[in-house]
Amino acid sequence: MQVKVRKGDTLWYYSQLFRVPFQLVLDSNLNKSVTKLMIGETVYIPGFITKKYIVQSGESFWVLSQRYNVSIDAIYLLNQSINPYQLTVGQTINLPLKVTWPIVQGKKEYDYKEMMTDLRRLKTVYPFLRTQTIGKSVMGKPIPEVTIGVGTKKVHANGSFHGNEWITSAILMTFLNDYLLAVTNIKPIRKMMLMPLYLTSFLSLVPMVDPDGVDLVLNGPPNEEPYRSLVLKLNEGNSDFSNWKANIRGVDLNNQFPAKWEIEQRRKPQEPAPRDYPGQAPLTEPEALAMSELTKKRNFDRVLAFHSQGEEIYWGYESLEPKESETIVKEFSRVSGYKPVRLLDSFAGYKDWFIQEWKRPGYTIEVGMGVNPLPLSQFEEIYEENLGILLASLYME
Structure with missing residues (x-):
């Protein structure tokens, strides 16, 4: 106003x-x-x-x-x-x-247009919210970062590295809206006042890393060429893209980071595919490159990458993670009920790269349980589990 x-x-x-x-x-x-x-x-x-x-x-x-x-x-x-x-x-x-009511209605098929509309409306009501474009997708969609808070503890969370995991974008946007309501109305979330967290932490959100992939899963193949012909070919002519994990060029964005990328390259698909193909080299895809550049620029203290599914939290990489990573993940587990898993036979992910380069806490959170895309009937349960994790990411030292 x-x-x-x-x-x-x-x-x-x-x-x-x-x-x-x-x-x-x-x-x-x-x-x-x-x-x-x-x-x-x-x-x-x-x-x-x-x-x-x-x-x-x-x-x-x-x-x-x-x-x-x-x-x-x-x-x-x-x-x-x-x-x-x-x-x-x-x-x-x-x-x-x-304003005492939520703007974001997360319990719906949450595509790029929905997210951008919500961000514009939130920015109008909450002008202390900061947004910037960190890069563009293959198809030219601006990828927004949202920041809130003025503190020195820099926390980052992202969602929808994979198209069929779009529910993570809805979770992050719903949390953002709840945070804004709590600080402006001076109301607690889970008996916790958020204004002290606003003053002590700086939260960066990239709610949708792969907007092209999310739109493909939810809305079907685009009209634009050569992308329409390419995805239909890779999907063997099937117009159902609900199992699609990759970006619009058939590259898995969470296999794109230079953290033993060569291991994934040898054992994963050797050409574009609906999932798992790590590309011809690390950081070839604009979405992965945008996340890399943002992380270097911001110099985050900890990062959380939200994926689905499995109700697990991966928190280690090659034993390079610092001691406080375990303390933090125990709190994440306590407030969510998710199982902490330290080491996994997986490389080239965003969390892996962050731990390798900065030796700071990094987490991959697998929300919900079932088959992707997870059904919206799980939304409230998943949100309540991960609300605890997001709050803990801000209050944990």
Whole structure:
């Protein structure tokens, strides 16, 4: 929500007026002076929307402030050109409405268009949310990173490295929305206030690493050539792509990282396929390269890659992981019920590469149990299990 500054208004005053943490107001207005605002300039109030309201008989600003549980001065602020003592029936005014409902509806087939629409809506209501494009998919779709928090502990989580694991994108976006609701409404999640986590941690999310693959699984082959002909050929003419793991060129993005990639290259498919083909070399695919460059740029303290399925957490790689990795994974296991697995006969994954290069905690979390794509009937259960993991990733030292 946007408001126009009056004489004497400050960001601190707006924080008190709308009962929103000052840090969130500050982070929503980074180019504004903390102590001296210009009269008439625009300021963003996070967690609110403007509701157009038609005045009914007997109503006043005071009556509406009581009904909608907002300060009467907040209503004055949004209606500076209106005489509050001369309201007429049928007149349209602006009301500040606190957003207490989720924007993201994760329990659905969650494709790229759905995610991008949700991100735009979230950014409008929560302007302290930061988004950037880290690269583009093979078909040119921008791959967004979302960041939240101002702390020094840098945590990263990603989803949908594989197209038929799109439920992980819905899980991460639902968590993002719940986080935003919790900090703006000053409400706990699992008896935990999230504002201290906002102040001590910096969370990076790439909810959908492989948008082309997700759209292929959910929406069928694209109209664009040569991609339509290629995927139909690789899928042996079958129009059902529900088992497709690779990107649109038939390369498995989680077999693309330079962590003993040669082992996977020797024993996996030697040409593009619906799954497992590691490519002709590491980091040939733009999606994997974008994740590599982001990780180098951000210098994360820990990373979580969400996959499906198996209800397991892989946390080691070639015994290069630090001691704290085990402490953290035990907490992940406690809050989720998932089984920790240290070593696995698997290489060239994002988590493997991160541990190898940074010697910091990295995790692959296999959400849910069954056959991919996991059914939406599991969504609530999977979300509750992984909500604990995501919170723990922020509060664990």
